[in-house]
Amino acid sequence: MRMDHSTHRRRVLQGLGGTAVAMAFGGLTHLHASENAASVDFGALRPDPGGVLDLPEGFSYRIIARTGEPMADGLIRPARPDGMAAFAGSDGRVRLVCNHENSPEDTHFGAFGDDLAGLSKIDRSRVFDIGGDAPGAGQGGTTTLVLASDGHTPERQFLSLAGTERNCAGGPTPWGSWLSCEETTERAGGVRAKDHGWVFEVPAEHDGLVAPKPLTALGRFKHEAAAIGADDRVVYLTEDQDDSLFYRVLLNEPGKLAAGGQLQALVFDDAPGLDTRNWESRKVESGRRYSARWVDLDNPEAPDDDLRYRGHEAGAAVFARGEGCWAGDGSIYFACTSGGASEMGQVFAYHEDDETVELLVESDGKAMRNCDNLTVAPWGDLIVCEDTDDHCRLIGVTPEGSLYPLAQNLYNPSELAGACFSPDGSTLYVNIQKSGLTLAITGPFPESTAG
Template identity: 45%
Template sequence: MSSQHTKYTRRHFIEKTALTSIGLTLLLSCNSENKKGNSSNKTTKTGSLNLIPDPKGYLDLPEGFQYKIISQKGNKMSDGFLVPGRPDGMGTFLDESGKTIIIRNHENSPIPLENSPFGNDNKLFTDTIKDKLYDAGNGAIVGLGGTTTLVYDEQTGNVVDEFMSLAGTYRNCAGGITPWGSWITCEEDVTMANGNEIQKNHGYVFEVPMNVKEMITPVPIKDMGRFNHEAVAVDPKSGCIYLTEDRPDGLLYRFIPNEKENLQKGGKLEVLAITAEKSLDTRNWESPKILKNKPMEVYWIPIDNVDPKEDDLRFRGFELGAARFARGEGIWMGENELYFACTNGGPNHFGQVFRYKLSKAEGTSEEANTPATLELYAESEDKTVLHMCDNLNITPWGDLFLCEDNGELNHIRGIDKQGNHYTFACNKSSTSELTGLTFSPTGKTLFVNVQESGHTLAITGPWEKFI
């Protein structure tokens, strides 16, 4: 089996799981019956199912589905370090033996130390590993963000290896998989070096190969911009990389590499603009400027000085004509299209999802002849249906799965191909957001984190029967 990333297309998923149709059409929810302990799975409307209350009060799932905590903050890893806290974005790959490789972000700042892979007092941080960290902070303010790599056996449901694969960065929030078998991890932090205990500028993206066996030496890809990064998605055809910015007035960026699959060779950074209106505000906070399911032609504007001292890319881009978005977060590439979430977009600030359909000549001088389009795919008007969507993923059958991040009761929500909303999971254990949801390359396992608990879960069940 190839060590390259295996893309789980719909056909691949059908072959693996004998799935013939999945089309949830109505809302599944942690409803009042669940709270009363009713475990009935009877349909109340055609296609509607109840979530089964978890006896442990942790995570409610549909009938037949189960979860397992496969990694927990503070446990010792294979390399002797501790599982860091605040797990966030994740990507999966298939290794040569058929095991699943998971690369997992950790959204940690240098403080508090309770989330440190080096222990509550950083006692596992030594001079021998200092050069492996991006920013060791002279040993005083050690960067505690980064990534861990897990090797997971789907046959046994166990992690067989787990180690730090990148360290010394700040607040690695999300990122994205590449078609050539690596994970791009993003810093959601723009702290500048101060010449003393903060040794490096932050606000960059880094690349972690899927097949590393230990910590790599982090090298920022500076041509991809210094800003409050969230996530990335890669077009396998053109090699273009799309980047979201978690700011209430953020932009959508595109990076065109000089050399496909070799991001350290640099490239060109651009910002997305709407053809019909310069500097369009897509947030719909004051008035409904953007209507659902109305494709708008777009173009891309080159932007210079992409490694600025000031966090001003979004301001300069907006002045050039770029569209403005409300906290761009999760982004995921499908087939000739991608989706991204805007966490507090919409008139009630409950969240938006946009769909970008690629040009047939994406990233080339010919794309103006067949321009790409952007449309508002979903906008929540009811927080019981969708409330502050964050990480998202395109499921093997083509629906969207989204994690909520609202400080209340958080769910994994779904949106089917007809635009109908449903609920797949309900976090009952805490008000922590769920993060990093991603399927294994086989499509048999859904991985997700409970961030503040520091748990990584593997969810399995009858995907082929989930109708």
């Protein structure tokens, strides 16, 4: 469904986790400057005397959540915070919904404690997988952190999705919920009572645990991230495999994920089966738009974890570890962590208006390393989290194709994850996963490009 400009702009305002800004982002490697394109110069990063995160001059952070701290529901804040999004609460507060990438054996990282005593404090019917041979299988899930209207003063937090595992990334919906994705395809048996590999919806305004319902139409595979298309009828999905696909689901009812839909995979129209990874030879050039189409995939619940193989046979393009995915102004941006000749990452865009796909950035291993979670900034740039061996950064990517560091973790070998902006665009949130820290970053960010 095509929309007029004003309707489309409203959709963008709603679609970025409640961030009330419209995006000017429309390509990276070949666009010329426009009146909406921000010229960003944050300057050099300065050493952090607190030993947490280096930022440019004029910027500061506040630690707003820590692994292991007590929560309002009597549970413990889980470890390994990953993807997240910020939503405007109906009471003027900010609600930050955060994934936690824990596996069943990670009881010491979960919300219930090593002895699982926390299970006695909750409604067990709201735990997706409470365990097979032993209780406590799903140690992942989400927390919801409620912040004051300033966007960085914590008020309370609680577990909002329980019994899932390896909740890595996901994405916000325009109707105010978070899609939490499991990065696993483990089957029921042993410690697990249920199959995993699903997407779950977590309404941001919900207090306490949601009823966990796997959105089976969105496929069963090693999910990473999700983004909603411009008309609420399309969900785009990434997959963390070396030979992954880029998926979408055409919903039967716009905005109604539980109503199901048709799972599809992306095909380069003139080159079925194209290997976009550029590992052996360059098959995809940056700055060029390639015509794309979509092929239907049946049996999305995929008990044999064979969706990508069936997609390959049907001509779907091959990507290198699809990870972060975010919507902005009619395009869907997604990162491929190990793509490119250096295997250090690629960023693609799928442009909904003309159904084309474009390689925006391919890393040489220096300016950007192993791009992972990403988001669209209020001023129109992409903000990309690195997930590499050490010294991970937040990297900005301008519409003109310039790359710049916005933050760096020089203090421990942990990925940065979950970058997203507050509803008013004034605060950037990010997780330092291994440290178990969630930060709120403020400073002289450029003004929004919203018109």
